[in-house]
Every structure is written in C-alpha cells, then in structure tokens.
Amino acid sequence: MARWAGLPLLLCCLGPLLCGAAGRSRAPREAEPGAAAPGLPPGRAGSDLSGQYWRYLACRLWREGCEQPQEEGSRESQGLEMDLSRRLHGQHLAKDVVLRAMQGFLETTQPEKALALSFHGWSGTGKNFVARMIADHLYRDGLKSECVKVFISLFHFPHPKYVDLYKVQLKKQISETVQLCKQSLFIFDETEKLHSGLLDAIKPYVDHYDSINEVDYRRSIFLFLSNIGGNIINQVTLDFWRAGRAREEITMEYLEQHLCMELLESTDGGFAHSHLLEENLIDFFVPFLPLENHHVKLCVRDAFLARSLPYTEEVLDEVVRMMVFLPKEEKLFSAQGCKSVAHRINYFLP
Incomplete structure (x- = not known):
C-alpha cells in the first residue's frame, strides 16, 4: 500500500x-x-x-521502468519506417521523402516553421493511407485524436459564396487545436478543390513566424492531399517502363521538376496559384506512383490478413483480375489503385 x-x-x-x-x-x-x-x-x-x-x-x-528511453522523435520515426516498409507498396519515393521529412521534423527541438507536405498522385495510390499512418504514430487515438483535424474540401467547404465564413471557422479550428495540442496534425484532402482564399488563410500558420497572437504553430504538421500531378507522375512511370527501366530508378530530383511544372500550369482550383506555393512554404512535394498488378496483389493479401481470413495465391490473382488497368494497350496501372480492394474480397468469402 x-x-x-x-x-x-x-x-x-x-x-x-x-x-x-x-x-x-x-x-x-x-x-x-x-x-x-x-x-x-x-x-x-x-x-x-x-x-x-x-x-x-x-x-x-x-522507481520502475527507469531505464533511459530513446529520444521520442527517433522512436516515432523508427515505428513509422517499419510501417511504411511493411504496408505501403510500390512507393519508394513516398516512403523515403515522408520518412526523412518526419524524422527531421520530430527530432528538431525548435523547428523554424510548421512542417508542410503535399501528397500528389492518382486516387488509391496511398495518400490517405500514409496520412492515417502518420496520425497513428503520432497520437494514441490516431485520426480520432483531438490533436488531429481532417478537412475534406467539398464536404467541409462546399459553397464558394461562404468562403469568408469558412475562413473564420478554419482559422478558429486551427488556433483552438494548437492551443490544445502544441503538436497538431491538419489534413486537407482534395486540396485542388479548395478555394484559393482558404489556402491563403492557412498560409500564416505554415510561415516562418515565432507566434501568431501569442500562439506558436511551429510544431504543427500540415498535409495537403491532391490528385494534381497524377498525370505527369503516371507518364514518367510509364516512360520508364517502356524504356525497360525499373520504376525504382525514378529519382525525386527527376520527378520533382516535372511535378512542379504541372502544378504551376494547373487550372484546377487555386492550389497552384496560392501563396503556399508562390512563397515556397511547402517543404516537400511527395509523389505517389501508379500501382502495378503485383502491388495491388500485395494490397489484396493485406486485406485478407487484416481480417484474419485465409487466402490462396489463386484467390489473390482472381481479385486482381477484377480490377481495371490502364492504359488500354499495356494494362499496366490500376485505375483505382488499392482503393476498392477491401470490399472486393467479399466476393470470395464463403
């Protein structure tokens, strides 16, 4: 006692x-x-x-459990690295960039600014999946944590005529969340559909300010998820395949220049012309490559394992054959990525 x-x-x-x-x-x-x-x-x-x-x-x-622990940021990075390696398929660039960005940020005692990552690629390639993975490693309750706010463009901000009201609400939510949790995570899905006014309202929170109204936002993380750039990412990947080169040979330096060019020329929404891009406040543009047959097969396997269901190689192949692959000639890339895999395995259950 x-x-x-x-x-x-x-x-x-x-x-x-x-x-x-x-x-x-x-x-x-x-x-x-x-x-x-x-x-x-x-x-x-x-x-x-x-x-x-x-x-x-x-x-x-x-006086129990008093051994010297590892640095917390280092431990988080190691856990994220293991998860990315085990569960994210076909994304060597995204794995490397996300891990390096998160590791450097988490292990920095006093960052100069909030971390801003912009995820680009086709639907189903893993953008939301990685965002969820980051939340799971940062917070005990993952996306359900009060330290995490997820904004879906057309759901949370559907009417352009109310953009001024949305700006007030958005600023209030960001401020209140950071005051509750010094290290907060903000995820903006379908960023290309966000009104430019909303993007510019976010700008001060990812800029190089020590504080805004006496609140420090520099430990916050902002993730912007977008389909913009998906076409050029796919084209580069296809060109490598047609040239007989492995997709793993695609480097960030080679792809980033093509991706940035498409972003600047894009007419989809205000993201390309927002102050976030114009003032270079996005720290990393993260490309998600289109998924090939064997990547989708790994996603199918993961879906069976997640539900503790038995499977055979024949069943995995059968599920993959149900998917649509593009372009029409090569049938190389999954049109939906891995997005509908979890539901498709229901057709093969007894």
Missing part, C-alpha cells in the same frame, strides 16, 4: 501538466487505442498522452 500513498497528491499536482501534454508524440502503441491510463479515468487529456510520459510517471512513483 505504501507505493500508492503518494498517488492522489501527485496526480493532483500534475493536473495542469496532464492537460498540456495532450499534444505530445507517443511511442508505438502499448495499449489499445483509447484505453484508460493506470490510475486515471478515461478522459480528454489522458487519451493522447504518450507512452513515454506514463513510463516517466511510473518511474517517479515506484
């Missing part, structure tokens, strides 16, 4: 600290998402506390 004697007093004294720790990065999961921490009821502050913090608390109370 003596080991518990100081718990109520310590938790009382740490109340403000607990509330302020909600936005910290967490270690790879050590409990089920949303599970209550020992000694505390489920609550907003507890749901996003890092595993490292609870080990620290146990160490101070009972």
Whole structure:
C-alpha cells in the first residue's frame, strides 16, 4: 500500500501538466487505442498522452521502468519506417521523402516553421493511407485524436459564396487545436478543390513566424492531399517502363521538376496559384506512383490478413483480375489503385 500513498497528491499536482501534454508524440502503441491510463479515468487529456510520459510517471512513483528511453522523435520515426516498409507498396519515393521529412521534423527541438507536405498522385495510390499512418504514430487515438483535424474540401467547404465564413471557422479550428495540442496534425484532402482564399488563410500558420497572437504553430504538421500531378507522375512511370527501366530508378530530383511544372500550369482550383506555393512554404512535394498488378496483389493479401481470413495465391490473382488497368494497350496501372480492394474480397468469402 505504501507505493500508492503518494498517488492522489501527485496526480493532483500534475493536473495542469496532464492537460498540456495532450499534444505530445507517443511511442508505438502499448495499449489499445483509447484505453484508460493506470490510475486515471478515461478522459480528454489522458487519451493522447504518450507512452513515454506514463513510463516517466511510473518511474517517479515506484522507481520502475527507469531505464533511459530513446529520444521520442527517433522512436516515432523508427515505428513509422517499419510501417511504411511493411504496408505501403510500390512507393519508394513516398516512403523515403515522408520518412526523412518526419524524422527531421520530430527530432528538431525548435523547428523554424510548421512542417508542410503535399501528397500528389492518382486516387488509391496511398495518400490517405500514409496520412492515417502518420496520425497513428503520432497520437494514441490516431485520426480520432483531438490533436488531429481532417478537412475534406467539398464536404467541409462546399459553397464558394461562404468562403469568408469558412475562413473564420478554419482559422478558429486551427488556433483552438494548437492551443490544445502544441503538436497538431491538419489534413486537407482534395486540396485542388479548395478555394484559393482558404489556402491563403492557412498560409500564416505554415510561415516562418515565432507566434501568431501569442500562439506558436511551429510544431504543427500540415498535409495537403491532391490528385494534381497524377498525370505527369503516371507518364514518367510509364516512360520508364517502356524504356525497360525499373520504376525504382525514378529519382525525386527527376520527378520533382516535372511535378512542379504541372502544378504551376494547373487550372484546377487555386492550389497552384496560392501563396503556399508562390512563397515556397511547402517543404516537400511527395509523389505517389501508379500501382502495378503485383502491388495491388500485395494490397489484396493485406486485406485478407487484416481480417484474419485465409487466402490462396489463386484467390489473390482472381481479385486482381477484377480490377481495371490502364492504359488500354499495356494494362499496366490500376485505375483505382488499392482503393476498392477491401470490399472486393467479399466476393470470395464463403
């Protein structure tokens, strides 16, 4: 009983600290998402506390688990690297760029600005998948965390005539989230459909300001997901295939110049002409290559494994044959990527 004697007093004294720790990065999961921490009821502050913090608390109370932990940012990067390698298929460039960007950002004590990544490629190539993966490694509750805000262009901002109202609401949500969680994650899906006014409203939060209205946004992460650039990414990948070269030979330097050119020439929405691009506030443009037959087959396998279902190579091939592949002559790239795979395996269940 003596080991518990100081718990109520310590938790009382740490109340403000607990509330302020909600936005910290967490270690790879050590409990089920949303599970209550020992000694505390489920609550907003507890749901996003890092595993490292609870080990620290146990160490101070009972001198258990007091071994020197790894740097938290390094551990997050290692977990993300493993997940990207195991679950993201056919995306050697995206894996490398995302990992390097996240690793450098998380391990920097005081970043100069918020991290801004722009994901580009066809639907189903893994843009949302990677965004979800990042959220899962940063926060105990993943996308459900109060530190994460996801905005879908035509869902959250459907009417151009209300853009001024949307700007006020968007700024308010960003400000409130960062005040709750110093390291927040903002995901903008279908960015090419966002009104340019909304994109420009985001600009100050990813710029090089120490603070805005006494709030520091430099530990925040902004992800912009877009189909813009998908055509040039696909064309470059197809040209490499026709030349008998492996897609893994495509370098970021070679593809980025083509991607940036298409972005600047794009007439889709205001993204290409927003201050985010004009003032070079996007830190990395991340290309997602079109998926080939064997990549889709790996996605099908993952879908069976995720549901603990048995499968055979013949069944995997059969599911892949149901998919549409382009262009018409080569039938090389999946038109939907891996997007509908999880539903298609239902046709092969007993």
